[in-house]
Amino acid sequence: MGIFQRIFETAFPAFAQTHKLPQHVHVAAQAVKTCRTAALGGHVRRCPEGHVTAVWYNSCGHRACPQCGLRRIGQWLDAWQQLLLPTGHFHVIFTLPSELHELWRWNRTAMATLLFRCVKETLFTLLDDPKRLGARPGVLATLHTWSRTLALHPHVHCLVTGGGVRREGQWQAISTDYLLPVAVVRKLFQGKVLGGIERLWQSGQLVLPPVLDEDGLHQLLVTAAGQQWNVRLVKQYSHGRGVVKYLARYVRGGPIKAQRVRACDGQQVSLRTKLAGADVRLAVPEFLRRWSEHVPVPGFHMVRAWGLYAATQRQPLGQCRLQLVQENAGMALRPSPEATEEEAPWARCPICGQPMLITEAWARGGAPPPELLPEAA
Numbered sequence: 001m002g003i004f005q006r007i008f009e010t011a012f013p014a015f016a017q018t019h020k021l022p023q024h025v026h027v028a029a030q031a032v033k034t035c036r037t038a039a040l041g042g043h044v045r046r047c048p049e050g051h052v053t054a055v056w057y058n059s060c061g062h063r064a065c066p067q068c069g070l071r072r073i074g075q076w077l078d079a080w081q082q083l084l085l086p087t088g089h090f091h092v093i094f095t096l097p098s099e100l101h102e103l104w105r106w107n108r109t110a111m112a113t114l115l116f117r118c119v120k121e122t123l124f125t126l127l128d129d130p131k132r133l134g135a136r137p138g139v140l141a142t143l144h145t146w147s148r149t150l151a152l153h154p155h156v157h158c159l160v161t162g163g164g165v166r167r168e169g170q171w172q173a174i175s176t177d178y179l180l181p182v183a184v185v186r187k188l189f190q191g192k193v194l195g196g197i198e199r200l201w202q203s204g205q206l207v208l209p210p211v212l213d214e215d216g217l218h219q220l221l222v223t224a225a226g227q228q229w230n231v232r233l234v235k236q237y238s239h240g241r242g243v244v245k246y247l248a249r250y251v252r253g254g255p256i257k258a259q260r261v262r263a264c265d266g267q268q269v270s271l272r273t274k275l276a277g278a279d280v281r282l283a284v285p286e287f288l289r290r291w292s293e294h295v296p297v298p299g300f301h302m303v304r305a306w307g308l309y310a311a312t313q314r315q316p317l318g319q320c321r322l323q324l325v326q327e328n329a330g331m332a333l334r335p336s337p338e339a340t341e342e343e344a345p346w347a348r349c350p351i352c353g354q355p356m357l358i359t360e361a362w363a364r365g366g367a368p369p370p371e372l373l374p375e376a377a
Contacts, residue, residue: 004066004258008033009286015288026296028254031062041364045356047349054356064254077248082239083309083317085138086324088162089240090179094119095187095230096157099223103197104145106207109297110200112143112154118192119147119156120306126180127164135164135172138308138317142247146255148273149280150290153301155230159243162236165308171320179233184249186231194221251303255294271336 012029034040042057059068096104096115104111119141127133138161141249147153163173200206208217237243262270262279269287271280282290296302308317348355 002258002261003264004256004261005033005035005037007261007264010283016283017302018285019289019292021292024298025292025295026300028062028064029083029292031060032065032067035060035062035065035067038288039335039364041362043358043362044360046359047352048354048357049349049352051351052347052356063252066253066256066258068252070108073248073251073253076251077245078247080085080140080244082140084240084244085161085308085317085321086328087173087284088236088238088351089243090158090160090162090236091234091243092123092158092160092179092185093155093230093232094122094158094235095153095232096193097224097227098228099220099227100193100197101154102209102211103154103206103220104152105293106209107200109300110205111197112297112300114147114193114196114200115154115156116304117139117156118189118196118308120196120304121186121192123158126185132180133164133172135166135173137161137164138313139304139306140244140247140309141304141306142250144250144255146290146294149271150255150287152290152293157180157243157247159240159247161240162307167315169316169319171323174236177236179236182233185233189231190225190229194225197221238291241342247303255291 008029012033018025018027027213036057036059038057040058040060042055044053044055046053059065061068094115096111100111120139123139124136127135127137140159142157143154143155145152145154162179163171166172171179198221201208201214208214212220256271260272262272264270264284266284268281268283271282271287273280305311307313308320
């Protein structure tokens with residue numbers, strides 16, 4: 001059991017007693033705590049040539065567990081690498097300002113749904129305009145709610161094709177090296193979000209935090225309207241593989257990878273950052289509070305595909321792909337080595353390379369064969 005799991009085993013019960021948490025957070029914490037332990041049962045894998053015998057405890061499979069989902073992430077990534085059009089792509093990031101964070105905490109599903117809708121409407125309104133692109137692009141969008149320190153930071157990453165399909169069905173490439181004017185995108189996005197929040201309140205779908213009343217909400221929206229919102233449009237990439245690989249890292253596994261948790265002394269948690277020697281230290285309850293804020297609500301899709309990349313648009317997507325391949329011979333995307341599916345640990349014998357065979361299994365709470373316990377330890 002690693003440091004990350006031990007924090008949940010030793011500290012989460014006390015944290016849960018002093019904090020009112022939704023049921024799905026309790027479920028996620030229990031999954032993380034028991035993942036790949038005897039509590040979930042397990043199985044024995046053996047090399048058919050007798051080289052290796054290994055004991056493996058079952059995974060929890062929860063999408064907030066950093067130990068799970070590597071194979072599913074690989075499958076997701078490989079599928080999208082195959083679907084990406086052989087054209088340039090843009091990386092666009094839409095971020096909610098900090099003034100709206102408390103509303104987010106009290107209305108997670110409503111605010112996340114609104115954020116996705118406003119991002120989609122902003123991109124399609126501007127790109128559908130004949131004075132700009134005049135076509136419908138393909139967009140892959142993922143919601144992230146955290147910063148590197150696990151602080152609340154709701155934002156949507158978008159992978160946008162450098163062109164789109166016109167109403168008559170033909171591909172229209174973007175004629176500039178930038179997607180849209182950032183000031184125009186920012187203004188439209190801001191207006192859509194603030195207007196959407198106002199409509200949620202008027203329709204009774206918005207829960208106000210205890211510190212806000214109706215007048216306070218209106219003042220909050222005025223304050224947010226006066227801020228410069230963070231909308232980032234990155235220069236066009238010649239392909240979309242790098243961005244979709246970046247997005248794949250956050251499809252499953254929660255806001256932090258287990259290897260980023262360097263140490264825990266029972267009082268504080270040390271988190272690795274990108275800057276050498278600049279670890280972030282958080283009190284254990286604060287670490288758990290921040291982690292809990294980012295557990296996905298059951299049934300809510302954190303990844304959306306729109307326009308040409310929507311599941312219902314495979315025929316026009318194929319037509320655009322054919323046109324692009326014909327126009328740009330040799331540009332058709334092929335799966336890179338990084339895009340291939342990652343096998344589960346010990347899927348093959350490390351000595352002969354043959355697939356490992358599952359020969360025994362035991363149920364939750366059970367134990368492996370006694371003769372294998374020393375090896376498992």
